Amino acid sequence: MKIATYNINGIKARLPRLKDWLAETQPTVACLQEIKCQDDSFPADEFAELGYRAIWHGQKSFNGVAILARDVQPVEAMRGLPGDHDDEQARYLEADVNGVRIVCIYLPNGNPQPGPKFDYKLAWMDRLCTRLETLWTQEIPCAVLGDFNVIPEDSDIWAPKAMADDALMQPQSRAAWSRLLAAGWTDAVRTLNPRGGVWTYWDYQAGAWQRGHGFRIDHLLLSPELADRLEAVGVDRDHRGREKASDHAPVWANLRD
């Protein structure tokens, strides 16, 4: 089973790139973020032609998440992150695929900090922590994939000083990340790359891609049953270098069947 996450930065603008990636890499499950479309304009037919069925949670202009599965229909388990009835941002979707609970998240960016957007990010992380505790107690095989908008450690960025004041690497953001993992979740990419140096995002500006100025914010967390099956992880870097690419690259993990 190959599970993947990809912040596509606009599904309309990225559809040809996205279809190429699915056809070439054939993930079993693909979690998408920043689809930036309303529910009635999600191109489900385009994915069906490639053998992928989907569920999605969109909104106008911003945010939006989707879960694609090869040859099977993902069964929706949760839409929207519990804990705040006033939160209307489309950032959270859960589904069951082949007996595995898939959690697709687009965690708030939080800039500028300090400020209300940073407060929203930290509150969102608290709510996520609560939800993951609930899933943990249910003891079902579970993977949490997405754009976490957190750079966990200094070895996860090309130059820590370049982002020192950014919400993505503030102590509060990192502390919340640590609380998420504390229950026992496995950071799949870190586990197989303990020294860091793996990037999943390169800014469009200042030639960041060409200069190798990236960092790691797209993550896969595995429950113990899935962590025991972890055999490989990777970043599809070549897709970041293509024409009309997203500023993120796809990240994946292979789990033994």
Added chain:
DNA sequence: ATGACTGCCTCTGGCAGA
């Protein structure tokens, strides 16, 4: 170096992203 780019939905410029 106070720079740099891209997508969205148009108030084709302002916002959001990271």
